Amino acid sequence: MLTRDRVGGVALLLFAVVVMWEDRAFPLGSVTKPGPGYMPMLLAGILAAMALLVIWTGGRSPALGSLGWSEWRHAVAILAGCVFAALALERIGYRLTVILLVAFLLWVVERKRPVVTMAVALGLSLGTFYVFSTLLKVPLPLGPGEF
């Protein structure tokens, strides 16, 4: 049966195999004189062993089908927001990125009124910029027109 533990175990096993494959690029050294590839190989081996144990004992865990995914739309939208922040931060600046990010989450995802959306987006953007950049002297990226 496809259970949560078995799915997780298989994913971890695959990851361990990928690490072992990638680790070929580094000298392993020997057991008595480990090289830079030794520890990652050892740890990937331990991860693979634990993943196999999880798969072996995973029959008792809840079925994968019992997982609720009711929040998946929100989760995807929020993750997309994170990706946007990573892409935009140094291109259009901190303040503009935050305004667009918050506006997307509140207006598109949460369907809040435009007035509320703009008030929260502007407040968060300018407020956090003031606290971190002006007061705490944390350098935050500026956008077009030094905004």
Add this chain to the structure above:
Amino acid sequence: MFETLQNLGHGFAIAASPGVLVYAFAGCVIGTLVGMLPGVGPLAGISLLLPASYGLSATTALVMLAGIYYGAMYGGSTTSILMRIPGEAASVMTCIDGYAMTRKGRAGPALAIAAVGSYIAGTASIVGLMLLAPPLAAFALSFGPSEYVALLLLGLTVLAYMSGGSVPKSLAMAALGLLLGMIGIDPMSGYFRFSYGLVELGDGIGIVPVAVGLFGVSEILLTAGQAETPQVIKPKLRDLLPSREEWRDAAGPVGRGTILGFLIGIVPGSAHIIASFVSYAVERRVSKHPERFGHGAVEGVAGPESANNSATSGALVPMLALGVPSGPIPAVMMAAMMVHGVSPGPMLIQQQPELFWGVIASMYVGNLVLLILNLPLVGLFVNLLRIPYPLLYPAILVFSVVGVYAVNGSVVDVWIMAVMGALGYLLRKLDFETAPIVLGLVLAPMLEMSLRQALALSSGSYAIFVTRPISASMLCVALALLLLSLRPLVARGADWRRRLGLLEGPVVGEEEKR
């Protein structure tokens, strides 16, 4: 003893200086808010506030971060008692009887007992920290690389053994964290490992983006689509006083919770969470009326709340004395110390006495501040809980982005946060614990370096780990724990953790009855 008091006096002089006092107060207030707000635990809170501490001195920064840590333990009880929502994981057990007391109209006394219990436990455990850390640090000065390897292995094994889920799953998560810690330049050979052309990964993956992603962002991903703003009960100040009987019932659990919490805190793991679970189980077991538990038993609030507060001081013992974090929160605090140029380790207390004793003294003050803050101002704080989650989570996300970016001024960290958020979301959906990943990430460079140094010292002989008494003893304990933890895989029902309620599912014996 006289020297300890003299040092403490010096610490109070530092803690009472206006600059430090203001930040201790700020840490306590932020901690209370962090503890109350679902979706922001102390780990995410400390990680997010880390950049805000860069402009401060090392002592002030650590005082503020420690304030957030133990402040969150106070704040977490408020939402648990009033709304049955654990503001942070350590307050899960308080929900059961705390909310039952609220439904009986005893919300005020429940809050008062949680706050006073937390204060007593917090203060008493600082005495333990103060007395235990210096001798432990002096003892650790005799540690060589082999002892550190044994200590780190023991720590990871205990973490897996004490954690709530299955041991193979916890060990797999620790191995995953250790593997993430392999990314970056190998200090002994200069090889650039698993960087895929990203020079920003030269120093390895930062702990802050990983912690914020795994704990902060993943929580938002799990909660945002589900949460409705629940009804908030606002207690009045005059209703806060518990009855004489309630005080009497709470006294024993507070005492037991304090000792239990401190001892569990020293042991690696998510100390404050485990401490509250174990304390609840112990109180139920020693109670003459265990049937009252779940229906508003004062002991079910007093014990876990004292234990989780006491555990925060206990968790600082290995961090301040050995330079080895016992969990993800001390790990982030250690990262903060390193940012300020302070090297954690056994020499810290000797080389930076003002930092160690300043933090200790500020914790005494902070606990008093929290007691004053939490009781009269509880009505004010609960107003925050009326903010609908759809308005709250974008703000948390913005703080996550700015907090993570500010550490190195690099968008690579924001990418790492996003990836870790997605990973944390999937792992938590599949019932995998994410705390061992953070601990593994922090311990990985230390473990690899110590292992290779030990082997270099012994000309490649592994006998160094078993011929030195301290490392041999620690490895024996680690091996015994590993064997004990694998036993339930063979003989189901032989796990003490199930009996104490750390694992989900029926206790031993009940399963057979069904």
